[in-house]
Amino acid sequence: MSDDNVVNMNSFKQGGRWLVTILVIAVIALLGTQSFAIISAGHSGIVLQLGAVQPKVLQEGLHFKIPFIQTVIPIEVRVQKSETSQTSASRDLQTVSTTIAVNHHLDANSVNKLYQQVGLDYNTRIVDPAIAEALKAVTAQYTAEELISKRSEVSAKVKELLTTKLSTYYIVLDEINIREFTFSEEFNRAIESKQIAEQQALKSKLDLERIKIEKEQEITKAQAQAEALRLQKQEVTPELIQLRQIEAQLEAIRKWDGKMPNVTGGAMPFIDVNKQ
Known part of the structure; x- marks a missing residue:
């Protein structure tokens, strides 16, 4: 065998070794990436083994899994917000449009059951229909006016009913907020007319x-005046009249300037100061 053939053979063997080495490294790297799963914060991991949902749920962190046999599906378990407007009828058959915001989250330890029974589209399949059903059931118990005046009570009943419905599918209800009730134009006009009538009635x-x-003040005043006159009448006695006459005569003497009145054709007036 010539030297050239030997060199070519050695080069081929070395190239083959490098190729095998690269393939081995690639396989190891692939196995490495397929052997671990990282669950991010605010998520849980659903483990599928050959397509079957496993009972174990992975929490945040790094986890080992069987390469090519097991698959991990991350699912968010943080608080989510669903806001919707639903139309329903009140007890007095008024059309009511309700805008509601619902905060909820998934049970972190039961996401595998949710995935198995519902899938990942749980908002469309479960949450939204449950909100609509709860609103219709509760608003039907109240008149349109009561929905406004008893808003907190209505909200509490909706929350109670919705909590029961969502918990069946491992969804935890955190809070609800009824943003507004919207009624028909006819009802709004009727409410406005009623308010005006109530204001006028209150003014009247x-x-x-x-x-x-x-009137009561006038009557009281008249009664007081009548009572005062009655008391004054009771106090007027002959002695009081005589005293007032003497006081009048004394006042006349005090004002006399010492001159006799110049009177003709009549008797001279006099003041009897000796009268007792």
Whole structure:
């Protein structure tokens, strides 16, 4: 065998070794990436083994899995917000459009059951229909006016009913917020007319009470004056009259300037100061 053939053979063998080495490294790297799963914060991991959901749920962190046999599906378990508007009927058959915001999260230890029973599209399949059903069931128990005046009570009942419905599918309800109730134009006009009538009735009532109070004040004043006159009449005696006459005569003497009155054709007036 010539030297050239020997060199070519050695080169081929070395190239083959490098190729095998690269393949081995690639396989090891592939096995390495397929052997571990990282679950991010706020998520849980659903383990599938040959397509079957496993009972173990992976929590945050690094986890080992069987390469090519097991698959890990991460699913978010943080609080999520669903906001929707639903139309329903009140007890008095008024059309009510309710805008509601719902905060909820998945049970981190039961996401495998949720995935097995519902899948990942649980908002469309479970949450939204449950909100609509709860709103319709509760609003039907109240009149349109009561939905406004008893808003906190309505909200509490919706939350209670919705909690029960969602918990069946391992969804935890955190809080709900009924943003607004919207009614028909006819109902809004009726409410406005009623408010105006109530305000007018209240004004009339206040005016009537004011007039009544004024009349009572006038009566009280007249009664007081009558009582004062009665008391004064009781106090007028002959002695009091005589005293007032003497006081009048004394006042006349005090004002006399010492001159006799110049009177003709009549008797001279005199003041009897000796009268007792």
